[in-house]
Amino acid sequence: MPFGGEWKYQISNSIRKTDELGKYISITPEKDEDISAVESEFSWCITPYYANLMERNDSQCPIIKQAVPDITELHDPLGVMDPLDEEKHSPAPNIVKVYPDRIAWCVSNSCAVLCRHCLRKRMVGRESFDFSKEARKSALDYIARTPEIRDVLLTGGDPLIYDDGMIEEILARLRAIKHVEIIRIGSRTPCTMPQRITEGLCSMLKKYHPLWLNTQFNHPKELTREATEACNRLADAGIPLGNQSVLLRGINDDPKIMKELVRGLVKMRVRPYYIYQCQTLSGTAHFRTPIETGIEIIRKLRGFTTGFAVPTYVLDTPYGKVPMSPNYIVDRDKDAVYLRNFEGKIWREPNPMDENSPDAYI
């Protein structure tokens, strides 16, 4: 099959039934029942490519955990469907506006793989999503009449689930709006369906620079030859690539795994950008970790690997993202601060409170 057609093969052979999934992993009668119980609440689908990364007999496989429904999804008393109150921050159809100068525009409700931890599970994979011509026009009209919007993130679902023609139509319409300075695409296809990143797609995308793309790899097992080639094609088209991992219990809540992931990503020319704290999102109690786990991971990355390979650990809230970091300032006296380095050594740095003080920098 020609490579350009391979992504359509992945979509049309998307795994949605347990008997198909059984070709990749062991499905016991009990697991079959569990999946039936979960799918009435939270949909699922998996590309053959991603399913091929699963370890048949390893119930702890990070690929299985991210993609295959688990009965624990139905036991989450704290979880809510819209933890960021995105629906209340929507001034136009499918647009989320939290920050003064930028918006997220959800242009699709489908993805190659429906991640079990998906933040937008209230809309992804569900019928109610409206991306009709009228809904698109209303969103574009809103962007056109709101001059403070200089940055538009196309997200979803996954924008790259569409054909090149539809993506180009959206990009061309955005580019016709003078105050839109940059366009970003959020897509997990480099990880879950790298075949989507064709030469043709990249040639089209590069007509719409400045264009950035953020993706989501959560585990080193996802850094395959196919994913590397997809990222290289995007990078060769001049598209800066960032990665937004989600901190997931039992998948990547371990500094060693995160270090391997971020080192692998920079080799693929993808900059680790964020690690998201897993939200109190329905069906994700089994994935959530204490915030301290994420802070400890950052402490074990900073200084121990390339600075730009260390992502920012954030909690997203209805008021925007809040960065969380170990505290490196351990004390302050009158004219100095005491800082702890990555190895725990303390450094005293002169730092007068009042720069006009005669004691300054004595």
Ligand code: SF4
């Ligand atoms: S790719 Fe993103 S939007 Fe799609 S299911 Fe996964 S987390 Fe959700």
